[in-house]
Amino acid sequence: MRALVYHGPGQKAWEEVPDPEITDDGDVIVQVDATTICGTDLHILKGDVPAVQPGRVLGHEAVGTVWEAGDGVRRLCQGDRVLVSCISGCGSCRYCREARYGQCTEFGGWILGRKINGTQAEFVRVPYADTSTFRIPGGVSDEEALMLADILPTGYEVGVLAGGVRPGDVVAVVGAGPVGLSAITGARLYSPGHIVAIDLSGTRLEAAGQFGADVTVNNSREDALGVIKDLTGRLGADVAIEAAGVPASFELAVKLARPGGRIASIGVHGQAAALHLEEQWARDITITTGLVDTSSTPTLMRLITTGQIDASRFITHHFDLDDIVQAYDVFARAADTKALKVVLTRGE
Ligand SMILES: NC(=O)c1ccc[n+]([C@@H]2O[C@H](COP(=O)([O-])OP(=O)(O)OC[C@H]3O[C@@H](n4cnc5c(N)ncnc54)[C@H](O)[C@@H]3O)[C@@H](O)[C@H]2O)c1
Ligand SMILES: [Zn+2]
């Protein structure tokens, strides 16, 4: 089969690799019908995620059709249409029993496209298939479901739920890429007072306005802290969500939160970021970090089914899977191309 293979920082190729095989009776092999590229894949290509070794097939998001199921798989059969989640969970370890699948101790968590071969391929082996895939209800398209593989649960769980967004809150979102926009989408479910999107890119801020941010700040030329202070009687944001994954975005999010406020850091960080305790120790702040668990996927799937979340609005570009290298280029130049999510589909 063909797959997108990581060959070390800055290097990747769409090339022929061996077909995946079932190695555990809980595995399925999924034929990939649709996959996409994540900001995290760009971090990997920058060398920010050293766990990813050269030779690895990238990708942790897919919708596909079960091609083959191991003997221990109970819920899935050949031909089933499934969402392959970015997180695999054994379902029985201490963390999985608490629905913290991201922390699974039995070689689950974020393994696809990181520790084992991923979804940017014609076929993918999915371990713990019963507890790591979701059936897709009729009426939900492949590409809508694909937005549930990572970005929507990430913005919702690691941003909105971890940040404890409540009605009336002023929510600042630093970084308005697909994950930040997912956090905005999730925050809107709670009727916040204001959603302030902060990004260095005008095109991303335009998108944030369309997704429901009522204030947008370009922090390459505007003072984000000043805007938030003006909006909150000098206090600061109730919740600051960081969705960019660079030291500057984390350090800004900490500054934006009011005393007693909450900072939810979503970004994948490859470098140290400073926490100025000499400024923060008396401010009663709460900082959370996290890998998505995808425990909210069934809830978000229902919200898509009932039309409360429009997942299709994230999709800006379509490509054939064979053109994935070109898709990476378009996705990496988002400020010029206005790319949010690029969908890659299998040719007939
Ligand atoms: N914690 C998790 O489980 C998890 C899951 C998925 C993605 N992520 C991470 O979430 C982050 C966002 O993902 P994405 O796909 O939206 O990425 P993206 O690269 O498409 O978007 C990041 C946005 O942040 C903006 N940005 C960069 N520096 C900034 C700064 N100093 N101030 C304000 N804005 C800034 C960029 O202009 C861009 O619009 C990434 O770090 C990604 O790796 C984390
Ligand atoms: Zn991702």
Ligand SMILES: [Zn+2]
């Ligand atoms: Zn587990």
